[in-house]
Amino acid sequence: MIRSAVVVIMLIGFFSVSWAVAGQDDSTHVLPGRIVLLSAITVGTVTAVHLYQARAWWEGPRAPFRFENDWVYALNIDKLGHAYGAYTLSHLFTYSMDWSGFSHSTSIYYGSVLGLAYQLYVEVEDGFHQEYGFSPGDAFSDVIGAAIPLAQERFPVLKNFALKWSYYPSTEYVDALRGGSGRVFIDDYQGQTYYITMDPHFLMGDHPPWWIPPWLGVGFGLAARDLQNTEARRRLYIFSLDYNFTRIETESSLLRSVFTVLDHFHLPAPGLVLDGSTVKLRLVY
């Protein structure tokens, strides 16, 4: 119940802020009412997420704070998750501050700072947990994820690239839930795929071929399978088509906000999946 509430709150927050920010200009006209509203939503969301994580992750025994490397964990899919998390949170804070009237440079600067701060707070909490420890590798990923929006602002050509995420619950995770396990989907690394996507149109000059629509992109994804089996666990490499929703022109601010949210996710599309020495064509992945 709490899990569902947290997910819903986060999606609503992300959606509403994205909707509100659509069409904002770059000047600074700070709106105190919106700052108060967003601060309240942020504090409420962070509190709810903390309570949720306290039950889902940090319920076990605590221990003295320590650093512990986990470079082999989940074949590094978790590291991609940390980078994606920092990247997405930085965008969320940026959109929020844009909507509150801050200049875009201020928003993106503090958006990245706040995104990184939140991710590091989670890592510090892990540091006190007997099962985890503060993972420097996770922190590396957090830093990289938070730096990407700043790099994209500094070098606009990088805006043709994005980090995206797709998820389909793994059989192992579903079985665990049926067995009464309190596992969370964020830890279901076998169900997650992380993508670097690219809008190829920037490579095609002013007149791209008519048969490549503006919203069509490509993506390179990474996933993992059989993580519980040290002999059989392996990475999957995915070369896939992708959708660049923000390239769809619309006058509707509602639709623009929907597209902004959707552009953080990879929706099912045709692709090639490299699994060991096998290449499979999937019409939907």
Place this chain on the structure above:
Amino acid sequence: MRLASLLAILTTSVSLATAGDAVTHRDSSACRAEGLFFELRAVPLYEASPSVMERGELVMLGPGYALSRVWALSLLFATGSRVVAPSAARPVNGEFALGGARLELTYFLSDKGSIRPFCSAGAGLFSIINVGGLGYNGNGIHVGAGVGWEPTDFFRGKLGVEYDRMRFFNLVGQPEGQFEPFALNALGVSLSASFVPGIVP
């Protein structure tokens, strides 16, 4: 021999810095005086007390903030390894994965030019833990010096030498046995690259 090599590198670095200051004034391309940056650093370490530490290395990444053209503060997360020489006085020996975080203050000796010498000092918390989840918790200090190079307004490279001292005084993972706190001392050659977004809030 290794120490001599390090000193040679340091001397060369300082010479380069001086030469750079003399002939190259590229303030127009220099990184912003103040603001956020991200630094990646690699440090192969050379034993300074071989009876305790045999070898190791550090890779660090983290955000920093340039307080001015000459002062910068960094928070660097560290990963790496340490091979600790066996000792009956310690309950856990062997190869450890190292993790930690260090707060570091850097001072550039000049505010002009694209090549500038620097010195730095920092302190942090560190853990060394083996594959069995056993190890030690402690803290550390560091001092370093070298030369920074800013060929553009968004990139800074640094080459330097640094001395690290880590002192471990708590057991991790409840291994059996008592131990006296021990210290690892190391000299390292550091190579770092920083991205300076140059975005002003």
